[in-house]
Amino acid sequence: MSKIAIVSDSTCDLPSHIIEKFDIKILPLRVIYQNREYRDRVDIQPQEVYDRLDEEIPTTSLPEPAEIIELFDQLVEEGYTDAICISISSKLSGTYNLMRLIANDYDEQKLNIKVVDSKTLSMILGFVVLEAAMKVKASGSVEAVLNTITTIRNKIQGCYVLKTLKFLKKGGRIGKVEGTVGELLDIKPIIGIDDEGAYYTINKARGRKKSIQKIKELIDTNFKDKTINIAIIHGGAEEEAKSLMEHVKNLYSIKESFITQISPALGVHTGPGLIGYTAYEI
Numbered sequence: 001m002s003k004i005a006i007v008s009d010s011t012c013d014l015p016s017h018i019i020e021k022f023d024i025k026i027l028p029l030r031v032i033y034q035n036r037e038y039r040d041r042v043d044i045q046p047q048e049v050y051d052r053l054d055e056e057i058p059t060t061s062l063p064e065p066a067e068i069i070e071l072f073d074q075l076v077e078e079g080y081t082d083a084i085c086i087s088i089s090s091k092l093s094g095t096y097n098l099m100r101l102i103a104n105d106y107d108e109q110k111l112n113i114k115v116v117d118s119k120t121l122s123m124i125l126g127f128v129v130l131e132a133a134m135k136v137k138a139s140g141s142v143e144a145v146l147n148t149i150t151t152i153r154n155k156i157q158g159c160y161v162l163k164t165l166k167f168l169k170k171g172g173r174i175g176k177v178e179g180t181v182g183e184l185l186d187i188k189p190i191i192g193i194d195d196e197g198a199y200y201t202i203n204k205a206r207g208r209k210k211s212i213q214k215i216k217e218l219i220d221t222n223f224k225d226k227t228i229n230i231a232i233i234h235g236g237a238e239e240e241a242k243s244l245m246e247h248v249k250n251l252y253s254i255k256e257s258f259i260t261q262i263s264p265a266l267g268v269h270t271g272p273g274l275i276g277y278t279a280y281e282i
Helices: 016-021 046-052 065-077 095-105 122-137 142-155 166-170 208-223 238-251 264-270
Strands: 004-009 025-027 030-032 037-039 059-061 082-087 112-117 157-161 187-193 199-206 227-235 253-261 274-281
Touching (some): 025 065, 030 264, 046 264, 059 264, 065 095, 082 122, 122 227, 122 253, 157 208, 166 264, 187 208, 208 238, 227 238, 227 264, 238 274
Parallel strands (some): 004 025, 004 082, 227 253
Antiparallel strands (some): 030 037, 187 199, 227 274
């Protein structure tokens, strides 16, 4: 009888109680300062990154290869026959390629490993991972779980706005997002992630208030009169996230909702002030 593990990385931004409830295995990315390296969400939390940005902007790196091998070995010891690893977009991180290389070298007689490029990140990835874990709990086969991943990924909508594009540019994650000239005029791009897993501009608005209003309008356009699961994501903008959630709860039929702060490894590339949403019809 098969026993399936769901594995993701720390950029999935799922709340810890969900990770524990569904026994989801998380591989932490790395946040690297000049004098020390931290495991994402293990040794360092999001607010710590924002509090230190004036002193130093850290870099980020992949999970340690040894840690991935150790996790696979642990899964074998725990009696798992299969592992489905769902990673951050390969356009934004080398995590997928690293997992795939290690999985290809791992003894498939011990553990059958499937590695999936989610072509996304944060709570879009988080919801994909959650739905996969729920499918496992419902006694789904590997094939059924993989089908669920594809179906949910195609249904999910999401976007966010930043206070500044400075950190996205510095980290080389700017993708197809426009905005260099617009920043001088306080034009805020509403950023989404395309089918290939790269950032792009969905829309634009002038100033913080109007950009958050534009996000509300996008939610309404996509989900009016539908029952949804939704997450409000933020980076050091908790009060605005709570306000956006209150707005959403007053207007929509919601089954599951979360307010979650993006991981330190993502926060390095967005800076403080990110606000956005992820949702899909159920």
